[in-house]
Amino acid sequence: MEDYASRYAALLSLVEGTGYHATSDHVALPRDCRFIKKNNTPTGPDLPGARPLTVLDRLLMNRPERRRSLELDAAWKMRDISKPDDRRRWLSDHLVTQNNECYYCGVDMRQATEGKLIGCRPTIDHVIPRSRAGEDTKENTVAACEACNGAKGSLLPEEFKSTEFLQRRKMTVLTPPDRLSADPSSRFYDAAKLERGIHVFLDEKEYFDVEEYCESEGWIRLPAGKARTRTGRPVTITKRGKVVVRYEDI
Known part of the structure; x- marks a missing residue:
């Protein structure tokens, strides 16, 4: 098993200069915007948008290969160079260009405000994830529904398009029942x-x-x-x- 000290030395180098620290008894999770102790207890300073751990988070933490990608995503999220106002502007522009449709599943994300579908809230997603050297620029982002953004994680678009999740998602949101x-x-x-x-x-x-x-x-x-x-x-x-x-x- 990979040594914790070496893992978090690498993680620390990514978040250096952000005002946050990583030690060998903490785990970084994306979307939580905080460091989590190995016993799942929140600790350390929170970033805006922090939320408690979900059951899915805990399951993912038990998968070493997935856990590593989550940690890297968290580190990149902390050092993103774009500001919230930039992201909101990018998202607005993408929604116009994409006709309010999710880049991956094609669902009309206007339904999120109408309460018709769950997981359709529009979000900004990096096409090439930050953890895989993707740039934090408008050109490397698209508008994606909340469900697809969360499921894609650190996958590349071609990897995500072949997942069972996306196939089920398309059947659910694009095809009426038989x-x-x-x-x-x-x-x-x-x-x-x-x-x-x-x-x-x-x-x-x-x-x-x-x-x-x-x-x-x-x-x-x-x-x-x-x-x-x-x-x-x-x-x-x-x-x-x-x-x-x-x-x-x-």
């Missing part, structure tokens, strides 16, 4: 997804009054006039064909 119902009593009902708005096409014709659809089975259910069931839901008829669905905000 089956969805507007009936609150149905197990296929999902208020959050319905609130986003979904375009439903059957054989390339769009329908606007769909009560339920199933893309894989190829059918949609539409109201049959004004008739109602005893529970007040519309009586429906089923139409079959090729069903295609997509979110309205994509």
